[in-house]
Amino acid sequence: MTSAIEVRDLVVERGKRRVLHGISCTVPAGSVAGLLGPSGSGKTTLIRAVVGVQVVRSGTVTVLGEPAGSATLRRTVGYVTQAPSVYADLSVRENARYFASLYGLSSPEADRAIADVGLAGAAGQLVGNLSGGQRSRASLACAMIGQPRLLVLDEPTVGQDPVLRADLWAKFHALAAAGTTLLVSSHVMDEAGRCDRLLLIREGRLIGDDSPAAIRASAGTDDLEEAFLRLIRGTGEGVAA
Numbered sequence: 001m002t003s004a005i006e007v008r009d010l011v012v013e014r015g016k017r018r019v020l021h022g023i024s025c026t027v028p029a030g031s032v033a034g035l036l037g038p039s040g041s042g043k044t045t046l047i048r049a050v051v052g053v054q055v056v057r058s059g060t061v062t063v064l065g066e067p068a069g070s071a072t073l074r075r076t077v078g079y080v081t082q083a084p085s086v087y088a089d090l091s092v093r094e095n096a097r098y099f100a101s102l103y104g105l106s107s108p109e110a111d112r113a114i115a116d117v118g119l120a121g122a123a124g125q126l127v128g129n130l131s132g133g134q135r136s137r138a139s140l141a142c143a144m145i146g147q148p149r150l151l152v153l154d155e156p157t158v159g160q161d162p163v164l165r166a167d168l169w170a171k172f173h174a175l176a177a178a179g180t181t182l183l184v185s186s187h188v189m190d191e192a193g194r195c196d197r198l199l200l201i202r203e204g205r206l207i208g209d210d211s212p213a214a215i216r217a218s219a220g221t222d223d224l225e226e227a228f229l230r231l232i233r234g235t236g237e238g239v240a241a
Contacts (some may be wrong), residue, residue, distance in 0.1 A: 004029040004150050004181035005050055010059035012045050012204075019045050020204045022059070027183055027197065032176045034195030035185040036228070042204040043185040044082070047154050050183065051079045064149055075103070078148035082155050084135040085142070088128035092119050092138050095127060099142040113141040116171055118164060133159035140168075144175075151175065153184045157191065169194045189225040200228055207231045 005027035012020040020042050027033040035043050048054035049061050052069020061068035064076060086095045096110035114123050117137040122130065127138055140156055153172075157165045169191070172182050176196070184195070192198055193212050200208030200215070208215050208231050212224060219227035 002029060003027065004031075004064055005033075005183065006060075006062040007046075007049070008060045008062075010046070010049060010061060011057040012042075012049065012054060013057045018057075018204065020049075023201075023204075023206045024059075025199055025206055025209045027181060027199075029181050030176055030179055031196040032172050032182045032184065032194070033197045033199060034192055035183060035199045035201065036189065036192055037187065037201035039187050041187075041201045043187075043201055044154055045204075046201065047079075047152055047183065047185055051077060051152055075146060076149040078143035078146060078151045080136075080139050080143045080151075080153045080156055082158070084127070084132075085139045086127050086135065089126065091124050091126055092130070092141070093123040095138060096123075096141050096145060100145050103146040105145060110141075110145055113145045114138075116144065117141045118167060131159070133161070133164070136160070137164075137168075148180065150181045150183070153182065155185055155187070157186065157188070165191075189228060192224040192228075198224075200231060202232055207234075 003026045007023055007025050010020055010023045023046065035046065037043055045054060049056055050063060050068055063073055066072055092114055096114050097107050100110035114120055117140050119134065119137055119141060122134060127135055136156060136159060143151060157168055160168065176182055195212060198208060198212055198215055199206060216222055216224060216227050219230040221227050
């Protein structure tokens with residue numbers, strides 16, 4: 001399989017407002033793809049379509065060779081939302097071991113996932129008592145336990161300090177090297193250079209779909225943020241807010 005995600009002519013509407021305007025893109029298997037754009041640009045809507053929980057007006061989304069949302073994908077796709085998706089009244093360890101049990105996995109595998117996201121020292125703490133960044137990492141640990149073939153992460157580094165952000169990106173690339181595909185959304189342009197491929201989205205339209213090097217070259221600048229702004233200006237939509 002050369003592509004883990006294939007999106008074709010995807011249109012999503014909410015009420016009378018069109019949120020995604022005929023988006024088409026692919027994410028190569030075993031890569032770290034960044035979905036970048038300003039807040040409100042449609043990143044979360046596109047992610048929801050990929051994991052199969054978004055009603056679409058038209059178009060298709062294929063994930064690991066199956067229609068998005070297929071029952072066969074439930075054990076192979078991990079999804080971390082912007083809001084923590086773990087139980088606040090359980091400890092980090094209890095959460096991880098509970099999710100591990102759903103996959104028929106052992107406690108050591110749950111503990112390994114906790115360590116992988118830098119929470120070994122907080123494993124016994126209630127999730128409800130953690131900082132926002134720690135809760136996000138607890139959610140990530142639980143999503144990683146089942147060793148998904150596709151890991152979809154919606155703004156996973158928000159609230160993380162620079163050292164932890166660097167550690168998480170190193171983990172993302174280690175997962176990709178082992179065969180997992182990652183789709184990581186962000187509105188922080190300095191994370192763009194950490195991706196193998198970039199999907200740049202603005203007001204529900206895809207304005208870039210290529211490697212960071214190719215996007216720099218096409219925009220005529222070595223600065224990815226400036227490249228993004230030049231691509232936006234080239235669409236006639238103005239400068240990003």
